[in-house]
Amino acid sequence: AINAQRLNDTLQLSCQWGSTPDGGMNRLALNDDDARVRRWYIEECQKVGCQVTVDAMGNIFAVRPGKNQGPPIAMGSHLDTQPTGGRYDGILGCLAALEVLRACHEAGYLTNHPLAAIVWTNEEGARFIPSMLGSAVWAGVKSLEFGQSRVDEGGVSVREELERHSFLGVRASSHQEIPLKAHFELHIEQGPILDTAAHPVAVVTGVQAFRWFEIKLQGRGSHAGTTPMHLRHNPLTAFCEMALSADQLAIQFGGLATIGRVGSLAAQSTNCILDDIVFHLDIRHHDDDKMDQLEAAVRVSFAQIAEKTLGVRLASWEALTASKGVQFDPLAVDCVRNACKAYPKQEIISGAGHDSVNTSKHCPTAMIFIRCKDGISHHPSEYSTREDIAVGGSVLLDAVCRYDST
Amino acid sequence: AINAQRLNDTLQLSCQWGSTPDGGMNRLALNDDDARVRRWYIEECQKVGCQVTVDAMGNIFAVRPGKNQGPPIAMGSHLDTQPTGGRYDGILGCLAALEVLRACHEAGYLTNHPLAAIVWTNEEGARFIPSMLGSAVWAGVKSLEFGQSRVDEGGVSVREELERHSFLGVRASSHQEIPLKAHFELHIEQGPILDTAAHPVAVVTGVQAFRWFEIKLQGRGSHAGTTPMHLRHNPLTAFCEMALSADQLAIQFGGLATIGRVGSLAAQSTNCILDDIVFHLDIRHHDDDKMDQLEAAVRVSFAQIAEKTLGVRLASWEALTASKGVQFDPLAVDCVRNACKAYPKQEIISGAGHDSVNTSKHCPTAMIFIRCKDGISHHPSEYSTREDIAVGGSVLLDAVCRYDST
Numbered sequence: 001a002i003n004a005q006r007l008n009d010t011l012q013l014s015c016q017w018g019s020t021p022d023g024g025m026n027r028l029a030l031n032d033d034d035a036r037v038r039r040w041y042i043e044e045c046q047k048v049g050c051q052v053t054v055d056a057m058g059n060i061f062a063v064r065p066g067k068n069q070g071p072p073i074a075m076g077s078h079l080d081t082q083p084t085g086g087r088y089d090g091i092l093g094c095l096a097a098l099e100v101l102r103a104c105h106e107a108g109y110l111t112n113h114p115l116a117a118i119v120w121t122n123e124e125g126a127r128f129i130p131s132m133l134g135s136a137v138w139a140g141v142k143s144l145e146f147g148q149s150r151v152d153e154g155g156v157s158v159r160e161e162l163e164r165h166s167f168l169g170v171r172a173s174s175h176q177e178i179p180l181k182a183h184f185e186l187h188i189e190q191g192p193i194l195d196t197a198a199h200p201v202a203v204v205t206g207v208q209a210f211r212w213f214e215i216k217l218q219g220r221g222s223h224a225g226t227t228p229m230h231l232r233h234n235p236l237t238a239f240c241e242m243a244l245s246a247d248q249l250a251i252q253f254g255g256l257a258t259i260g261r262v263g264s265l266a267a268q269s270t271n272c273i274l275d276d277i278v279f280h281l282d283i284r285h286h287d288d289d290k291m292d293q294l295e296a297a298v299r300v301s302f303a304q305i306a307e308k309t310l311g312v313r314l315a316s317w318e319a320l321t322a323s324k325g326v327q328f329d330p331l332a333v334d335c336v337r338n339a340c341k342a343y344p345k346q347e348i349i350s351g352a353g354h355d356s357v358n359t360s361k362h363c364p365t366a367m368i369f370i371r372c373k374d375g376i377s378h379h380p381s382e383y384s385t386r387e388d389i390a391v392g393g394s395v396l397l398d399a400v401c402r403y404d405s406t
Numbered sequence: 407a408i409n410a411q412r413l414n415d416t417l418q419l420s421c422q423w424g425s426t427p428d429g430g431m432n433r434l435a436l437n438d439d440d441a442r443v444r445r446w447y448i449e450e451c452q453k454v455g456c457q458v459t460v461d462a463m464g465n466i467f468a469v470r471p472g473k474n475q476g477p478p479i480a481m482g483s484h485l486d487t488q489p490t491g492g493r494y495d496g497i498l499g500c501l502a503a504l505e506v507l508r509a510c511h512e513a514g515y516l517t518n519h520p521l522a523a524i525v526w527t528n529e530e531g532a533r534f535i536p537s538m539l540g541s542a543v544w545a546g547v548k549s550l551e552f553g554q555s556r557v558d559e560g561g562v563s564v565r566e567e568l569e570r571h572s573f574l575g576v577r578a579s580s581h582q583e584i585p586l587k588a589h590f591e592l593h594i595e596q597g598p599i600l601d602t603a604a605h606p607v608a609v610v611t612g613v614q615a616f617r618w619f620e621i622k623l624q625g626r627g628s629h630a631g632t633t634p635m636h637l638r639h640n641p642l643t644a645f646c647e648m649a650l651s652a653d654q655l656a657i658q659f660g661g662l663a664t665i666g667r668v669g670s671l672a673a674q675s676t677n678c679i680l681d682d683i684v685f686h687l688d689i690r691h692h693d694d695d696k697m698d699q700l701e702a703a704v705r706v707s708f709a710q711i712a713e714k715t716l717g718v719r720l721a722s723w724e725a726l727t728a729s730k731g732v733q734f735d736p737l738a739v740d741c742v743r744n745a746c747k748a749y750p751k752q753e754i755i756s757g758a759g760h761d762s763v764n765t766s767k768h769c770p771t772a773m774i775f776i777r778c779k780d781g782i783s784h785h786p787s788e789y790s791t792r793e794d795i796a797v798g799g800s801v802l803l804d805a806v807c808r809y810d811s812t
């Protein structure tokens with residue numbers, strides 16, 4: 001059994017690196033705090049008999065031997081956060097994995113297969129776009145070159161940061177070089193379903209599709225006091241109509257649309273009509289076909305809005321990343337289902353993307369969700385109770401052991 | 407008579423400091439390039455017999471003696487630009503003033519009153535908010551303390567920059583300490599009226615009212631993939647409706663509304679619903695009463711939009727600056743009118759604010775506009791022909807001489 005008190009305490013301890021005064025976290029991938037928590041995490045895994053490997057994307061694999069040789073049953077998640085993130089998203093999964101390793105070590109319990117805790121690099125996609133980057137390279141979804149060359153807003157690359165922190169591992173980042181027997185991920189739900197249903201835990205059967213775009217509108221800056229309303233080439237007017245239209249279309253198609261970044265390339269000034277607008281659009285859907293329809297409808301709508309807005313054009317529309325809907329492995333999901341038996345629970349398709357999306361392409365994968373308060377995530381007020389965290393840790397251990405016995 | 411060739415050449419020469427590859431200017435108030443062009447300008451004025459005084463706001467007064475003692479007839483404008491500015495806005499007025507001084511010097515022509523060229527500090531309001539700051543302190547519209555304590559986005563104050571460049575003059579910045587007999591300002595129109603009418607020049611009879619506000623919308627950030635559309639507290643949705651409503655109300659009331667700055671205090675991330683939006687609203691009207699009505703209507707509309715948007719509130723609404731409509735001095739305007747006689751011309755109320763708004767509170771003031779291409783300003787493509795610049799310079803000289811003879 002896991003030590004719930006220790007799991008909770010260690011989770012909070014690990015948040016000393018990158019915590020913010022408002023009780024949240026700002027631990028962007030591969031910044032100094034992320035490097036500190038990673039070094040600490042490696043040491044803690046080594047203390048319980050793990051061999052630690054770091055790959056060329058900085059993904060950390062801490063493996064505890066089992067009775068047999070071969071690929072480990074992995075428990076993975078991430079330690080990076082949003083700039084305005086909470087203390088549970090990703091962090092819970094990594095700390096629960098550590099607790100499972102500690103519990104096995106203390107009990108002297110030897111699994112059939114080796115067990116692994118994995119820290120995937122840059123899951124959030126907040127510092128380096130796109131999200132789930134470390135696991136995407138491992139899975140062959142993105143090339144190593146693509147992964148290492150991503151840059152943050154200051155132009156610093158993943159590779160430079162890996163080198164600076166000595167996290168540029170010699171092992172290839174590849175599911176062939178570092179195969180996994182299975183991948184289990186415990187995560188907070190990040191949405192309101194469990195909280196509304198008053199269920200502490202969920203069996204995650206899959207993950208919905210998502211696509212990210214960077215869109216640029218080119219207008220023409222001019223003087224706020226002298227340019228008549230009907231002669232303006234104002235990209236902001238078009239942008240506002242597009243944002244409202246995306247909201248409406250998402251509702252109409254039963255999906256989601258979010259604009260999380262908006263700004264302009266040209267400098268802004270109070271008495272200047274904006275010259276351009278650049279924004280990111282994130283659309284999601286449970287159904288791949290409906291996703292196609294939603295994207296098509298958004299494209300038609302945005303084109304129409306640009307068309308009718310004097311002097312404003314859709315200058316570029318770049319796909320930043322895309323992930324199809326995923327269904328997890330029936331056997332692995334069954335292990336989670338059985339491990340949850342004692343608790344009020346339900347089945348959920350994840351709204352958020354996770355590293356498990358990538359691992360599912362190469363090994364049996366399943367996820368466990370626990371409830372979070374008001375369904376809020378990517379915000380400092382993100383919160384899960386100690387009791388729910390204890391449930392999640394127990395279910396993770398149980399699911400892994402069940403898989404180990406199959 | 408002025409030397410039109412020299413005026414045009416010197417204007418272009420002065421743009422060596424702060425020019426951008428796209429042919430525009432980025433010479434924010436009191437940055438290194440602004441300091442360079444100011445030092446050069448002072449030297450050029452001294453070469454034609456001017457005494458130069460700098461006041462505590464860094465306003466430059468270059469005075470050429472006349473037959474009589476007493477306050478000078480001034481020709482003022484500004485050398486600072488927008489970050490995405492052109493080569494004429496403000497610059498033309500200062501360089502034409504220099505050309506008038508040069509022409510008088512060469513001809514050995516002594517006016518009755520002393521003549522002055524003035525460079526007002528931070529007219530644009532792009533680096534330090536609000537606009538027309540140097541002339542506002544001189545006019546007593548803003549206090550010296552207010553003026554010197556304005557900070558740019560990096561937190562650097564006007565006073566620090568004045569000290570750094572040795573432009574913190576010992577003379578009080580005050581219309582009482584440095585009185586003016588009159589103030590004439592030559593400027594590009596910055597709007598489309600003259601270009602549409604095919605008139606090279608305009609008699610400016612006044613300046614419309616304007617008000618600037620900083621408005622903050624507080625929502626609640628959360629996850630783009632897990633937060634259902636109907637549960638979002640999305641400040642962007644409210645912002646977009648507000649921006650479109652401001653456009654509509656400006657049209658309805660016959661005024662202008664512009665949002666030139668928009669961003670958020672919290673960090674942005676592609677997969678996070680925005681937590682807050684902060685933006686600047688600039689509204690203008692020719693009629694002070696209609697301006698009140700426009701502001702009132704915008705306030706009602708924004709309050710209604712915030713009210714109906716789940717979890718989003720109008721967290722703050724700060725007035726950054728306000729300027730009432732101004733009518734210039736009949737006698738000074740008449741001097742301009744007569745000086746324009748030879749040219750196809752018209753009378754205009756300025757859409758943009760100018761330092762002349764502030765001088766008009768303490769001395770007879772008038773302005774001359776010349777045509778600019780397509781009415782575009784605050785943009786690198788801002789342009790006036792050499793011929794129109796020659797007309798503007800001649801009219802300035804003529805108007806000043808006429809006033810000098812009254």
Ligand SMILES: NC(=O)NCCC(=O)O
Pocket residue numbers: 089123124125131132190351352353354629631677
């Ligand atoms: N778990 C999580 O928040 N991942 C971020 C990836 C996404 O869903 O955008």
Ligand SMILES: NC(=O)NCCC(=O)O
Pocket residue numbers: 223225271495529530531537538596757758759760
């Ligand atoms: N002339 C000019 O562009 N001044 C800026 C002040 C304003 O906002 O109108």
